[in-house]
Amino acid sequence: MKFLDIRTDFAFKKVFGSEGSKDILLSFLNAVIDFNGRSVCDLTIVDPYNIPMLKGMKDTFVDVKAQLSDGSRVIIEMQVLNHEGFEQRVLYNAAKNYSLQLQQGQPFTLLNPVIALTLADFVLFPDQPLTNCFKLLEKKRFIEYSDDIELVFIELPKFNKTEADLETVQDKWLYFIKNAGKLDYVPKNLGQEQEKAFAIANESNLSTEELELQHRKRDYITIMRGAFELALKQGQEQGLKQGMEKGIEEGMEKGMEKGVEQNRRDTIINAHRAGVPPATIAQIVQLDVAEVCAVLAQLGQQ
Incomplete structure (x- = not known):
């Protein structure tokens, strides 16, 4: 089962x-x-x-x-x-x-x-x-x-x-x-x-439609968790953790902005490949639908 x-x-x-x-x-x-x-x-x-x-x-x-x-x-x-x-x-x-x-x-x-x-x-x-x-x-x-x-x-x-x-x-x-x-x-x-x-x-008691929706939901969660882990890893590589410990606010903000920007691009691409609609992706990454479509167009993903 x-x-x-x-x-x-x-x-x-x-x-x-x-x-x-x-x-x-x-x-x-x-x-x-x-x-x-x-x-x-x-x-x-x-x-x-x-x-x-x-x-x-x-x-x-x-x-x-x-x-x-x-x-x-x-x-x-x-x-x-x-x-x-x-x-x-x-x-x-x-x-x-x-x-x-x-x-x-x-x-x-x-x-x-x-x-x-x-x-x-x-x-x-x-x-x-x-x-x-x-x-x-x-x-x-x-x-x-x-x-x-x-x-x-x-x-x-x-x-x-x-x-x-x-x-x-x-x-x-x-x-x-x-x-x-x-x-x-x-x-x-x-x-x-x-x-x-x-x-x-x-x-075994679910319809094909229900199973498809469940698999999409599970894929979405996997993508988002991976994106969060990537953002954390990039932040650490940028010296974000060290900057926080030392209180270097300017360096922390720059590292975070760079990590968030790259994370958003990766999330948009991965979510699009998983079949998530642009409107939903926009809600996930907190951007306008037009901005999401622009990223996909630049990368030939749309």
Whole structure:
């Protein structure tokens, strides 16, 4: 058997955001979020997974949305690549989903809480635990202002349990998300919901169209990770690390600019060869579509 890499946003949406994923999502949320001692007993999946919708998506901005039985809203996002402004985007999306609940003239009392759950395949908060939760609190006495917006982060690199170590439901879900793409069998000590999740993630149950999209997503991630590593290597070769240690700001800026410029060109070329559209490439490298097309035209790639 071969399973999807759940850490790609496509696979995550397929498993947790499909029409038949209600019981899976309920189990997952109750396992990883503290709902003040209560269990969520019902939810509605908002904007369920479907191929036509996914084809027009922005590459790293797909999430699963659910409305709980008490009206609260949960946004769940799988993020494999860190980027500048990522933490601000998480807060922005939570605030946007909170404010969009009201139509003009409606009272603020109709607003329901929003929980933004982010699973990150990189470390955001060094020397902190696996899960970190943020709320609005008074600065000195930590009095809670409101729990209407809550940000929850789970950093997968900090989860290192093996199959033999799995004890809690949370352990089993995080193991599934982090390791399913590397397994060729279904672990025996899982619950019914995790077994169902493995069945959804089984590539033999996917259409040709879904498999093609998954492979493109995986290639995109590989390209971007390679680009980040290249930028780091070039920065080190330019003496960027030494410049940072010595505080030579001018040399650091020059080395960074040169590395970023070359990295952008390499990313544009590699992404184009992988079949990524120019408009999507422009979002990745933060340039105008015309600038991306100009680079490709210069190199005879268009």
